[in-house]
Every structure is written in C-alpha cells, then in structure tokens.
Amino acid sequence: MNSFIRRTFINREYSWLKFNERVLEEAVCEGNPLLEKCKFLSIFTSNLDEFFMVRVGSLLNGVALHPSNRENKTGLTPSEQLSGIYKHTKSLYAFRTKVARRILSQLRKEGIHVENARLDSKAVGKRFEKYFHKTMLPLLNPIILDSKHPFIHLDNLKMYVILHLNRGGKNFFGILPVPDKYERIVVDQAASGARIMTIEDLTYHFADSVFDNYKVVGKSLVRLTRNADVDTEIYSVDYESDYDFSKLLKGKVDSRKKLQTVRLELSSDSKAIRDFLCKHLNLAHHQCFTVHYFFDYKFLFALDKHLPCEKLAALKYPPFSGRSIPLPKPNSVINSVLAKDLFLSYPFDSMDTFLDLLDQASTDKRVAAIKITIYRLDKQSRIVEALRRASRNGKDVTAIIELAARFDEENNLHFAEVLKEAGCTVVYGVGNYKVHSKIALIVLKDGENISYITHLGTGNYSETTSKQYTDLNILTADHEIGSDAADFFRDLSMGDVTFNCSTLLVAPQTLKKGLLQKIKEQTALAKAGQPAKIVCKMNSLTDADFIKEFIKASAAGVEVQLIVRGICCLLPGVPGKTENITVKSIIGRFLEHSRIYSFGAADPDIYISSADLMTRNTAKRVEIATPVKDGRIRARISKMLAILLADHEKAGYLTPSGKYTRKQDPGPSSQSYFMGNVV
Numbered sequence: 001m002n003s004f005i006r007r008t009f010i011n012r013e014y015s016w017l018k019f020n021e022r023v024l025e026e027a028v029c030e031g032n033p034l035l036e037k038c039k040f041l042s043i044f045t046s047n048l049d050e051f052f053m054v055r056v057g058s059l060l061n062g063v064a065l066h067p068s069n070r071e072n073k074t075g076l077t078p079s080e081q082l083s084g085i086y087k088h089t090k091s092l093y094a095f096r097t098k099v100a101r102r103i104l105s106q107l108r109k110e111g112i113h114v115e116n117a118r119l120d121s122k123a124v125g126k127r128f129e130k131y132f133h134k135t136m137l138p139l140l141n142p143i144i145l146d147s148k149h150p151f152i153h154l155d156n157l158k159m160y161v162i163l164h165l166n167r168g169g170k171n172f173f174g175i176l177p178v179p180d181k182y183e184r185i186v187v188d189q190a191a192s193g194a195r196i197m198t199i200e201d202l203t204y205h206f207a208d209s210v211f212d213n214y215k216v217v218g219k220s221l222v223r224l225t226r227n228a229d230v231d232t233e234i235y236s237v238d239y240e241s242d243y244d245f246s247k248l249l250k251g252k253v254d255s256r257k258k259l260q261t262v263r264l265e266l267s268s269d270s271k272a273i274r275d276f277l278c279k280h281l282n283l284a285h286h287q288c289f290t291v292h293y294f295f296d297y298k299f300l301f302a303l304d305k306h307l308p309c310e311k312l313a314a315l316k317y318p319p320f321s322g323r324s325i326p327l328p329k330p331n332s333v334i335n336s337v338l339a340k341d342l343f344l345s346y347p348f349d350s351m352d353t354f355l356d357l358l359d360q361a362s363t364d365k366r367v368a369a370i371k372i373t374i375y376r377l378d379k380q381s382r383i384v385e386a387l388r389r390a391s392r393n394g395k396d397v398t399a400i401i402e403l404a405a406r407f408d409e410e411n412n413l414h415f416a417e418v419l420k421e422a423g424c425t426v427v428y429g430v431g432n433y434k435v436h437s438k439i440a441l442i443v444l445k446d447g448e449n450i451s452y453i454t455h456l457g458t459g460n461y462s463e464t465t466s467k468q469y470t471d472l473n474i475l476t477a478d479h480e481i482g483s484d485a486a487d488f489f490r491d492l493s494m495g496d497v498t499f500n501c502s503t504l505l506v507a508p509q510t511l512k513k514g515l516l517q518k519i520k521e522q523t524a525l526a527k528a529g530q531p532a533k534i535v536c537k538m539n540s541l542t543d544a545d546f547i548k549e550f551i552k553a554s555a556a557g558v559e560v561q562l563i564v565r566g567i568c569c570l571l572p573g574v575p576g577k578t579e580n581i582t583v584k585s586i587i588g589r590f591l592e593h594s595r596i597y598s599f600g601a602a603d604p605d606i607y608i609s610s611a612d613l614m615t616r617n618t619a620k621r622v623e624i625a626t627p628v629k630d631g632r633i634r635a636r637i638s639k640m641l642a643i644l645l646a647d648h649e650k651a652g653y654l655t656p657s658g659k660y661t662r663k664q665d666p667g668p669s670s671q672s673y674f675m676g677n678v679v
Helices: 012-025 034-065 078-109 126-139 199-210 245-258 271-281 298-306 309-315 333-339 352-361 382-392 409-421 479-493 511-527 544-556 615-619 631-645 670-676
Strands: 112-114 143-145 159-167 170-177 185-190 193-198 215-226 261-266 288-290 342-346 367-374 396-401 425-427 439-446 449-457 469-476 505-507 533-538 559-564 581-586 595-599 605-609 621-627 651-654
Touching: 012 034, 012 078, 034 078, 034 215, 034 261, 034 298, 034 309, 078 112, 078 288, 126 185, 126 199, 159 199, 159 271, 170 199, 170 271, 185 199, 185 298, 193 199, 193 298, 199 215, 215 271, 261 271, 333 342, 333 352, 333 449, 333 469, 342 352, 342 631, 352 367, 352 382, 352 439, 352 449, 352 469, 367 382, 367 479, 382 396, 382 409, 396 409, 396 479, 409 425, 425 479, 439 479, 449 479, 479 621, 505 511, 505 615, 511 533, 511 544, 511 595, 511 605, 511 615, 511 621, 533 631, 544 559, 544 581, 559 631, 595 631, 605 631, 615 621, 631 670
Parallel strands: 112 193, 261 288, 367 396, 396 425, 533 559, 559 581
Antiparallel strands: 143 170, 159 170, 159 215, 185 193, 215 261, 342 469, 367 439, 439 449, 449 469, 505 621, 533 595, 581 651, 595 605, 605 621
16 A cells, blocks of 8 residues: 555655656657757756755654644655655666666767766776876865864765775775866767766776775765755744845855755665765665766766767757747837737747847836846846846836745845846845745836736746746736736735735735635536536646645536646545546646646636645745636637647556556647647
C-alpha cells in the first residue's frame, strides 16, 4: 500500500516527485532530438536539487518546529513524508543513471565522447593531463583535517574531492575543493570527434598526486545540498517594527550558505568517507545518495559548440520565434488597446507587443502614471529601462517589487535600487504576503478625464521566460478592470490586502471564494439536470478546499477536466467519488505555465490567473484572477483548452493508482499546433 495515497488524495511531495519523473521520461522520448534530451536530463536534476533545498528543507524545519503536525490530505507527519521521499528518490537516481548511460551512448555515436575518469582512468590522455597541471593545479587548495585543521564549511551544491589518507599508520582525511573559476568542461578535439572531461573528474583523477605524501586509501567526489527554505523566518518578523526589509532579506539569503545539510551525494561507496561526512554534517545514511555519472548535467548545454553545423540542426528543436500580432492601429499599441482588447499567448506570440506598449507609454504625453508588480525579471530588462525612461519623462512610476521571490532575491534587490535611483516609487511587497500577481496599469489623462490600459497575465515579466513558458496575457482598456487595478495598487502601496474590487478576484480575500463559488454553481446546475462542465489548467493543485469541491462536483455529475502540469493532490477515477474527473499533465518543449479556469458547458465564464490552486497562492500571496470579458478572446481560450485536452502526444494521464499512463494513440501535440497555427 502506498502511504502517499489515501482515498481520493495524493501527498504533495510524492506528486511532485512523480512530475519530475515525467520530466526525466522526456529524456528518453524518441520524438525529442538528442540535445533536447540532454536538456530534460539537466532540468530533472536541477528540479531535484531545488526540491531538496526547498521542500525537504521545509519538512526538516517542520520536524524541528512541529513534529506532530499532519498534512491535511494524507495525514502524514513531516518525518513520515521525509522517510518516503528519501526512499522514493533512490529509485529516481537509479532511473537517472539508466537515462544518462543511454544519452552518453547516443552522444558517442554523434562524435561527442563524454569521458568519466572515475569509471575509466585510461580516458585521461595527454591533453587533459597537461590542462590539469598547467591551468588547474595552481589554483587548487588542498586541506588536511587534523587537530589543528578542523572540518571546514562545505558550500551548498559545490563539488569536493574527499580523500581517506594514511601516513605513518595514522588515518587522515583530505579535502580538495573543485575549482569553480573555469569552464566546466575541457575538450580534446580530434578527427574522430570531441573528447570531453569535466573539471571535477580531472580534480578527482589527479587528487592522488596532490596528496603525494600520503597513501590514498579511498576517495570520492561529493556534493552536499543545504536547506534553502528561509521563507518561514522572513515572514515571521514584526512588520510594525522599524527596520529595513531589504537588509533583513539579504541576511536571510546569505544564511542559506550555512543552513543544515539535507542531502549528501557521493561518487563512491567508501564507508569510511561516508561515515566521516555523516558524522560532521549530522546526516543519517538514508540521506546519502551514490551518483554514478555526474552530480548535475548543466554542462550538456555547451555541447552544441563542439558539433559540426551540419549535424547540429538535426539534434535540436527547429528555431522558433513568437509571432507579432496584428494591431488595429499599426503604429501604436496604446491606440490599438484603446480600440479593442489584445490577447497574447506566449511563446507563440511575441512579448514585444507588451514591451512596445511600455516603451510608448514612457514617452506618450497622455500617460500620467505607470504601475506594475514585479516578481521575476531578466538581468537585462527592457521593462526596467522603460520604467526608468518614464520616470525621467515625468511619469509617476510605481513598482511593487517582491524581494522574497525565491532565488531571485538578489536580482530584485538590485532592480529595486536601480528604480529608486531613477525616481520611481518602489514598494517592497506587503506584510506577510508575497506579491505574486502579474499586473501593470497605465493611467492616461485627458483634461479631467482618466482612462486606463491594464495588462493582466499568468506569467512573470521576463523576456527570457516569455520564450520558454506558455502564458496568457490580456491588454484591455476596460474601465471597470482599470478602476479595480487602480484601487489594487493604491491598497497595495498602503500595505492593505482587503482589496474591494468589483471585477477582479484578488487573493488573499476574494480569489478563493470567487472560484469556489463558480465550482458550486456548476454543481448546482448538474443537480438540476442541466449541462455543467469545469475545465481548469494550472501548474499545481494542492488546496484541500478546491479538491473537496471538485469531488462534490464529480459526484453531482459535473464533467471536470483538469490539466495539471506538476503537483496534483486529487486522485481521479475513484468510483463513486471522482469518476467524472480526469487529470492530465503535459510536458513538452515549452514549460506549461498558464493558469486558466473555465466554468460552463457553453460560452463558459473564463478567468486567467497568476495563481495555482494551492493554499500558498490562495491564502498566503497577493494573486489576481481576471474574468475574460471579451467574447472573441473567450472563444480563443476555449479553443486552446480543447486542443490541450486532445493532446495525447505529450500528455500523461493520472490513474486511480496514483501513476501516470500515456495513450496508445499519440494524437496531436498542442504545442506543435500552436506554433504553426493562430487560434
């Protein structure tokens, strides 16, 4: 019996691990080009790293602070969840080893030989030996641990060679940090192809010669993962105190480097090394994982530089750029939005339309103010430049910047200072809530008349992710929505989250209540014998209240179709409970990221949102769901949902056993369709 599954519920952490397993499956999917398989292998590993830093870190915090607490779906304590996670992750490591072996074999057939000195010492030829002694050796810092040199601090996700040494009958341990000032890979180009070796393998291979005064009893590459869940501490401070939140946050981010270890990866099974590290890092053996190939696979992204051009095209996805949408007023995005609502579907439509809107607003004399919420930005951002230009041109610019966007804190701190220096008003979020909404407001003034252009989207204001993530965006001059947006920014600037909006649903106050009401309305229709249907697309479904309402809707006969990319804590297909619910997950070339909530069998009410149906989104963040008022756009989104529901090629279907299966008939790929067709 799977303890992660209980009746109609699935544990959140287990569901996430199954999602990441589906990512890894794409690395062996024959329909994906070889270098794209490499990308999925790398993404799987990076995902797992973050999972241990954040989710496992959070559960370990729970063990320390609230050990008897049980999560509200399967009733597991933090310790019980951790036990299951560590056990299940062992199987994922085994699966990754098989995938890596297969991919490395396929790369060899294409002339890319990724050598592994730990598995084959003969692979270290003269080119690699020369590189090590000439370039790497001068920067190595070997350390012997003894009474005068106690155990050193090991950085998060940094690689080290740990050596078990002996001299004069006494045992010692040595540490050799893998230098991080170099390119990750060293290349030996030959007529037969490129031979590649990572610098950690070179460090491992030549570590014996560095400690040449000792007998090397054993050695291992190691990498540890530290708890990075500092959100609990950040949001537990007294917000009425006089303090600088930016300084508080910076201190918390820096503390990640010193937090407890949650995972240890080793390249060998040396019991002496493992026991030594577990003792000093306060780890149990079940938190240790043996890695046969590489700790991460980011270096595979650089392989295309070492392949001939005639081969490269066949090993990658064909290039794709988002379309420029036709504008009713070709020379002005502002005038076009004033004429009719515009709809952008990233990455199939280019983000340039929105960026051009901000550029034009920064100089247009009609524009009095620009307001925007910022969660993640590119390091080089056109949006920031447009806001700075607008401020210099006398516009009133307000940026609500969420400094606590996990792993983007330093970037956001930087942009907060840049915008303040440009004269913009910068607000650091609000109280104990993360501002995760995606909204921008342009206020136009004509004499005493005020009008609005509002952007509402499902994804971040990042040029890079707009080319990689699927997200929906609406640009509207609707006065009611604009008035709500103006109230939203006014309240947010004053630290008020009550948000009395007439049209927009805003968490933490009305978003959950409003969407739950829409589900209940469909349930009532079904009970009255009328057509009822719910289609929702999101990244994750964990909120127990939504799950219970979906179950009630299913029992009443409502057709509930859920497209959930990642975590889904609802088990479909359970007789008498969830038999009218289907759950599918689409993983493809682009990251499915849009959130769409559709209610009704014909001409449904549709909302797009920045929020997933997770408690953190509905109760602990400032999020927005906007109704799609324009009938043309509603029809387009409904058609998109139909195409997504018909996608079998990249879809896994959640079964009552908690496993995902694929359809025998692959059917069309929704992403391929959207790339070639305007919906």
